[in-house]
Amino acid sequence: MSTVAGWDAIIVGAGHNGLVCAATLARAGRRVLVLEAGDAVGGCAVTREFAPGFRVSAGAQLLHQMPAELVEELRLATHGLEFAATALPTTALAAGGEPLAIGDPGALARRSAADARAWPLYDARLKRFARLLYGLLAAPAPRLGTGAWSDTFALGRLGLRLRLLGRRDMREFLRIVGMNAYDLVSDEFESDALRGALSLDAVLGTNFGPRAPGTVLTLLYRLAAESAAGPRALAQPKGGMGALTAALARAATAAGAVIRTMAPVTRISVSEDRAAGVVLGSGEEIAARSVISNADAKTTFLTLLGAEYLDTGFVRRVDHFRSRGVTAKLHLALDRLPAFGVGAPAALGGRLLIAPSADYVERAWNHSKYGEWSASPAFEITVPTVNDPALAPAGRHVLSATVQYAPYAPQRGWEAERQPFLAALLGVLEAHAPGLQSSLLATQLLTPADLEREFRVHGGHWHHGDLAFDQFYMVRPVPGAAQHATPVAGLYLCGASCHPGGGVMGIAGRNAARRVLAEVSR
Numbered sequence: 001m002s003t004v005a006g007w008d009a010i011i012v013g014a015g016h017n018g019l020v021c022a023a024t025l026a027r028a029g030r031r032v033l034v035l036e037a038g039d040a041v042g043g044c045a046v047t048r049e050f051a052p053g054f055r056v057s058a059g060a061q062l063l064h065q066m067p068a069e070l071v072e073e074l075r076l077a078t079h080g081l082e083f084a085a086t087a088l089p090t091t092a093l094a095a096g097g098e099p100l101a102i103g104d105p106g107a108l109a110r111r112s113a114a115d116a117r118a119w120p121l122y123d124a125r126l127k128r129f130a131r132l133l134y135g136l137l138a139a140p141a142p143r144l145g146t147g148a149w150s151d152t153f154a155l156g157r158l159g160l161r162l163r164l165l166g167r168r169d170m171r172e173f174l175r176i177v178g179m180n181a182y183d184l185v186s187d188e189f190e191s192d193a194l195r196g197a198l199s200l201d202a203v204l205g206t207n208f209g210p211r212a213p214g215t216v217l218t219l220l221y222r223l224a225a226e227s228a229a230g231p232r233a234l235a236q237p238k239g240g241m242g243a244l245t246a247a248l249a250r251a252a253t254a255a256g257a258v259i260r261t262m263a264p265v266t267r268i269s270v271s272e273d274r275a276a277g278v279v280l281g282s283g284e285e286i287a288a289r290s291v292i293s294n295a296d297a298k299t300t301f302l303t304l305l306g307a308e309y310l311d312t313g314f315v316r317r318v319d320h321f322r323s324r325g326v327t328a329k330l331h332l333a334l335d336r337l338p339a340f341g342v343g344a345p346a347a348l349g350g351r352l353l354i355a356p357s358a359d360y361v362e363r364a365w366n367h368s369k370y371g372e373w374s375a376s377p378a379f380e381i382t383v384p385t386v387n388d389p390a391l392a393p394a395g396r397h398v399l400s401a402t403v404q405y406a407p408y409a410p411q412r413g414w415e416a417e418r419q420p421f422l423a424a425l426l427g428v429l430e431a432h433a434p435g436l437q438s439s440l441l442a443t444q445l446l447t448p449a450d451l452e453r454e455f456r457v458h459g460g461h462w463h464h465g466d467l468a469f470d471q472f473y474m475v476r477p478v479p480g481a482a483q484h485a486t487p488v489a490g491l492y493l494c495g496a497s498c499h500p501g502g503g504v505m506g507i508a509g510r511n512a513a514r515r516v517l518a519e520v521s522r
Contacts, residue, residue, distance in 0.1 A: 006287035007033045009516060010278055012265045012304065013294030013456075013495065015043025016066075019248035020509030021292055021494040023074050026255035028517055033286065034257060035278065037264035037456060040242070041249045043294070044455050044462065045504050047242030051442035053393040054333040057241035058446070059455060059462070061382050061400050062088065062351070064234045065225030065503040066244075067138070070510060071232070074251040081247035082238040084388035086231060088350035091342050092197040093381075095356075095431040099342050100193040111191040122188050129173050130223035132161050137224055137500035140483050140511045141474040178469070181215040182358045196355035199362075200378050204402065205462040205502065207326045209365030210358050218467050225505050234351065236387050241504065248506075268293070268304045268491065275490035278304075290490050290516055294509070296457055296464040297321055297477040297497040301486075309488055317478035322471065323497070325448035325461035326368045328406035330425055332399040333392070333442035338383060338433040349386030354379040354432060361404070368405040373421045376428065378404040396441070401429075408448040408460055418445060463502020464495055473499060484512040485519070492516055 009025055011018045014036035026032045040046060044059030071081070092100040101107040103123065109116035135157075142154035162170050176184055181202035185195040199210035202219035209215075226233040237243040249259055267279040268291050277287035293300040297318055301307070307315045342348050355361050355378045364374040380402040385392045392398050403425060410417045422445050430437050448460030457464060465471055474482050477497045484492050484499075494512035496502040 006277070006289065007031045008288065009033070009290045009292055010035060010286060010288040011292045011294060011494070012268075012278065012300075013037075013043065014041035014245075014249065014259060014261070015294050015495065016045050016245050016248060016504055016506055017494050017496065017509035017512075018043075018292075018294030019245060019252050020070070020074070020506040021294070021513045022257040022259070023248065023252040023255055024510050024513035025516065026252055026257040028513075030517075032252070032257040033288070034252065034259040035263040035265050035280070035286075036259065036261045039261055041259060041261065042242050042245035044451075044457070045241040045245045047240030050331050050444040051333040054396070054398050054442065055240060055391045056331045056384065056398050056400050058331075059329065059451065060241050060504045061384070061402065062234060063232065063237055063241065063244060063504055064229060065222070065505040066232075067225070067228035067505070067507065068230035068232060069228070070506050074248065076244070076247040076251060079247040079250035079254065081244060083232065084236045084238040084384070085349055086235040088234040088236065089347055090197065090234070090351040090353065091347050092193045092353045092355065093340060093342070093432045094193060099340070099347075100191070100197070101347065102194070102197050108191070108194070111193065112189070115189045115191050115194055118188055125169070125172065126220065126223055127227060128165065128169060129177075130220055130227045132165060132173070133220050133224040134228050135161055136473060137221075137505075137507055138228070140515060141476070141499045143483060144474060176216050177220065178214060179216045180211050180213050181219055182210040182362065184216050185210075185358060192357035195358040196360055197353050199358040200353055200355035200380065200404070203361065203365070203404065204380060205327050207322070207324060207368070207461075207466050209362045211362050214468050217469065217472070221467060221501065222503070225503055236349075236382070236384060238388055240384065240388070240391065244504070265304060267306075268300075270305070270309055270488065273489065275488055290492060292492040292494050292512055292516065294495040296323065296461075296495060297481070297493065298323060298458040299456070300493060305488065305491065311487070314478070314480050314487055317480070321465050321477050321497070322468070323459040323461045323465040324408045325451060325457075325459050326365075326405040326407055327448065327462055328403040328421075329446040329451070330401040330403055330422075331444040331446075332440060334397045334399060334436070334439045335441055336395075336439050337386070337397055338399060338429075338436050338439070340433045345386060348383055350382075352379075352381040352383075354381070354428060365405050368407045371407050371409065371411040373406045373410060373417060373424070374404075375424050377406070377425065379428070401425075406447050408452075414447050414449055418447070421445070464497035467501050472501070476501065484515040
């Protein structure tokens, strides 16, 4: 084994949070080394070729949660980030029927005059609540039971934000935040298409159906980050999501960070009860004052660190952290544009949802509870080549879809279930875009098990773990590791399994860097 001279910080994993953390630390003058097991940076936010000449955002497919202030702070535009399209519209598809442009007053009025009147009030109210929630996401979560002024101040600020909503909004926020999305949208709207679209937004990427308690929280979480993204909410980076993480990598290296790919970390080394560096698969040992893991909590604590350095209660809490994914990703190479019947090219280049009703989404989820895939799944579809033709050969197109729901471990295993599931997915798409199957040139289906293997995320969960009240804010991922620091001195978390959670947001990485800087400067 060889030992390499130390660094101020080693970051395990070059996903977007790891890169934001690296850039923030390096800009503060720290010597930072980022170690990535794969051959490219980006984690789930990466652009890959899945068929000759066809490139696609392999995991995350749209940028809608990264705060505008973070994009400006890291000067990502000067590091090559461009957008093929911003403020993308969302359209709910209906097999054989008229699609519904979400938020379009005229389209809503054709479905329901009552919904057209209710939508502006609903949208404005939830956006107010989302801005309140973003204030919680943007800063490290406070700890309970401490005498620290910072924790007391954070809790007081939370109470003040609630009070500033005003009496009516405060009571409404407290009434709905623990509700299920099904009841909320059913109370507010008549149209099945609108109810279905909003229900899907509440559960996308999660292991919940819209009737699950707390799914209004997941809906507000999505809206909170979107509210901070400003005009770039629901945007498509030019070149795919990999262009975003490439810009983050350039920002980090411009600030002085060093990034190494094909450098898998197999162990976090501990000396005198403190994280002291890492050991690579090659046997190389690298020392550092701090180790910051962008890996999920289970991988960090139970695989890279090892349970022997943690107390039994903490290990049990980590083991019980719910992190089994039920979201699949489908990529199609097409010889022509799919005929979804949405009219304007802008709509075809936006988000297309297959979620005809809230009941449809709930029934789709029911199958996954029993280790089955849904024969009628819900989809979030994009056709990125409408806005960025360079992702495919001339005249050809790419379709990329997030699919709810696919179990992590189906009863017969994915070797037996992959082709039937793919056939079912193509059948649903064919019903909404006649002729699609005849235009197929290539397909790629990534199940949760594939996502676990390809992106090294335990359980294949997009957000590293369910976002629920018992896994949120000051208890995410578990008590004892909820403020980016861990029970082992010098070891920190910066990935999606810590506060505030998943999505291509970058806040977890920035907050982790600030925690490291604050502790090291003491």
